[in-house]
Amino acid sequence: MSTSDSVAPHLYAEPFETSRAERQADPDKLLDGFLCACEIAADLLVCISGMVSAFWLQHYFHLGGESPVRVQQSAALFLSVAFFTVFFLYRDGMYRGGGLLQIRTTENVLRASVQAMLIMFVFACLFGLQSATGTLLIAIALVPVLLIMGKYVFMLSTRHLRRQNNVVLYGVGDAVKRILSALSHIHDPSLNPVLIIDDDRPHAGESISQIRHWQDRLVQTRRGPISAALLHSCQCNTLVVALPNSTPDKVHAAIQAANQAGANVAFLYGTELGRQPFTKTVNLDGLSLVPLYKPGTNRCSAVVKRAFDLAGASLSLLLLSPLQILIVILVKLDSPGPAIFCQERVGYRGKHFKMYKFRSMHTNATVYDVSPVTSDDPRITRIGRLLRKTSLDELPQLVNVLLGHMSLVGPRPEMPFITHSYTAEQRLRLQVIPGITGLWQLSAARAFPIHENIQHDFYYIRNRTFFMDIAILIHTLFFALNNGI
Structure with a gap:
């Protein structure tokens, strides 16, 4: 499960082309x-x-x-x-x-x-x-x-019949890279990133690799400032502005350039931009977000969710018991040490609990450390690579679900040393019961730390329903079979 500046772009919701209808031919x-x-x-x-x-x-x-x-x-x-x-x-x-x-x-x-x-x-x-x-x-x-x-x-x-939407990304550092990463994981070829405008880059003409499931391509990077002529030259349809902590003058200049070029404007905003009247949410990768949303409670929904968790976890443990016995044997044969790995995590309202996993790393690895991000990490055992690739190492967490520490779907629980440095905004993700799987695991942002991508958790907290949980579980199953989580 797995790096970048602390600015998390607030991505995630419905279609990308929202307010351009009036300007379409x-x-x-x-x-x-x-x-x-x-x-x-x-x-x-x-x-x-x-x-x-x-x-x-x-x-x-x-x-x-x-x-x-x-x-x-x-x-x-x-x-x-x-x-x-x-x-x-x-x-x-x-x-x-x-x-x-x-x-x-x-x-x-x-x-x-x-x-x-x-x-x-x-x-x-x-x-x-x-x-x-x-x-x-x-x-x-x-x-x-x-x-x-x-x-x-x-x-x-x-998909090939729909009009091409040329997207220009205007921003700095990792915020732009994350937008590009999100675009590389979607299934809509009409969203075509054609240019990155980055004021912080010392040299123009650099390229950032973008790998999409149907093609490999490079996206050129140019140094600012942004202008209508530049947007015209690349036939820009949508300008995505990712300027955290930027001055209003720079943001307004981007809006003016986009208006002159006839392009739609969308923002990846920080909290400070979220208060501005011109700010809109970006429609990208499934989420629409209000950063400082404080979740309410619905007793009926909580009862239904808990009942579904108990039924799902019990049935899964029963049906998968032969597989889990086999995994225990393989882990014990592969390397010395216990088959079950126990680690303290932070759950609902900051309460600590013991989270269980099948051991996928050698026993001499540090218990509380940054999780591996590549399969060739020397801490991972041979059978551990297979377990992590298929997410089978997460199966013992079904016991955590039965104990009420976790839910089948929810924000991923973090280790205590990470939550100690949480901001007030990040602590809001602790207001719901953590889960085995969630939106973050299914997004392009899974390559980055969880606490730097809390927009996925906020979106889930705001929009969670029984049917969303079912949908996430269905997608998790297919995602785990193809890529692991």
């Missing part, structure tokens, strides 16, 4: 409208296909009673589920652009599907449609999976 508007209509039609078709499949499965396996089937009732049921699902997706803004990490897409699909099914389930019960209730029980698991897959296929098939 008519062909772009028509294309966006056409693609939106196609996506809605595709979702309707997927929902109906899912309902037909659930109907067939229900009758093939004789589930939910043997009441006579009426074609009109079945057709009305299928169309109603599809309509309500797409309506809820539209209400949640899914057709104005999805979250770049797809977590919000997954969350909204789960929520919309379940809400639509529950509405129709109530109608089916009221009118005594036993066959329909069986179909809906199957569809509540089948339709969300098909919708998520369908949206991913639609995104892949239409």
Whole structure:
């Protein structure tokens, strides 16, 4: 789990192109409208296909009673589920652009599907449609999976049709590098970083490597000042300003240059810029953030979350017990020492607790030190490399979940020597129960320390829901299988 200045860019939320609609050319508007209509039609078709499949499965396996089937009732049921699902997706803004990490897409699909099914389930019960209730029980698991897959296929098939959004990054140091890192991990090729303007760089013409999943490329770096002519020369559509602790004159100069070039402006802001009336959140990598948000408590949500944690942790421990026994044996055979590693961490409201992991480092390694950031770290054992790559070393933390020290999803708990130097802002992340996985682990910022990327935790605290937790767990599973956490 794993370095940079303490300025954490406040990234993370929905689509990147927010306020540029008025300046788009008519062909772009028509294309966006056409693609939106196609996506809605595709979702309707997927929902109906899912309902037909659930109907067939229900009758093939004789589930939910043997009441006579009426074609009109079945057709009305299928169309109603599809309509309500797409309506809820539209209400949640899914057709104005999805979250770049797809977590919000997954969350909204789960929520919309379940809400639509529950509405129709109530109608089916009221009118005594036993066959329909069986179909809906199957569809509540089948339709969300098909919708998520369908949206991913639609995104892949239409990504090259969307207009190119040339992005210029204007800022200093690691803040700019982190924006570039976030852009390198998203699935939208229309976001194209073309230039970095950095006043602190002594030499112009340097390049910063950017590796994206479909291509390797370099982004040129130029020294400031920023100007409209410079933005025009690279056909800039969006200017991202990352100027922590900057003077208002410099920020206003950037805004003026962008306005003259006809480009949209977005800010990665620190607390001091957050108070300015012109400041807007950056729509990048899934998060929209108010830095000094203080979380409230919802007793009903807390009870549901705790019940889900207990059920999920218990079931996981039971199903994965053979695998955990095998890991214990392999760890003991690989290097001398205990199989379980115990370390003090800081949890809810600053309380310390013992966190458990499968040991992945040699016993002579310092217990409280910066975590390894590369697999060739000499502290890591041979089996430890595999455990860390697949995140299997985290499995014993399911016991922490049962004990109430941790949740399945939440901010990652830090070591005491790190929290001792927390600022007042950073301490706000301790107002919720820490988790095994969360948004930080699934973001490009996981290459940097947790306490320097608290924007992910703040976003989760502000927006956490049951369906978001489910979405994060789903993405964590696939992420761990591909890259590890």
